[in-house]
Amino acid sequence: MPKEEYTCVACPKGCTVEVEFEDEEIKEISGYNCAKGEEYVKSEFHDPRRILTTTVKIKNAKYPRIPVRTETGVPKDELDCCLEELKEVELEAPAEVGDVVIEDVCGTDISVVTSRSLDRVAEKEEDKVLS
Ligand code: SF4
Structure with a gap:
């Protein structure tokens, strides 16, 4: 029977959990030490998701980029699209x-939001002349 190994990250213990499966169906899970770990691995097997954190461009701020993140985990397969x-x-x-x-974002029904505030700074003199 095919097997996959996961490291549970639901707590710092980091148990190694093994999943045996057949036709996308879990047959056996071993190595976890609590119900939280079992749930984590089931979700990783059926629908792995990650919170995406990155930065985007911002105009007229102290810095040229601002940190952003998804409000909840997005399917792993959609991370590149996001x-x-x-x-x-x-x-x-x-x-x-x-x-x-x-x-x-990418039709996932999940929003991307800013994760810090940035004030507006005075526009450069040359920008003011052009506008
Ligand atoms: S299985 Fe339970 S004890 Fe082990 S890492 Fe996951 S949450 Fe922690």
Whole structure:
């Protein structure tokens, strides 16, 4: 029977958990030390998700980029798509923690939000002349 090994990250103990499966169905789980670990591995097997953290461009702020994250874990297979979509984003300061950057990133029904605030800074003299 095929097997897959996971390191449970639901607590610092980091148990090694083995899943035996057949036709995408779990037959046996071994090596976990608590119910939380069993749930973690089941979810990793059926629907692995990760919180995505990265940065996007921002105009008229002290820094050129601002940190952002997904509100909840996105399916692992969608992480590259999310990063591509975020490459196209450019915010404008000011920004507050929790501002929605993209709703429904890559059709996942999950929002990307800012994870810090950035004030607006004075525009450069040359920018003022052009605008
Ligand atoms: S199985 Fe339980 S004890 Fe082991 S790492 Fe996971 S949460 Fe911690």
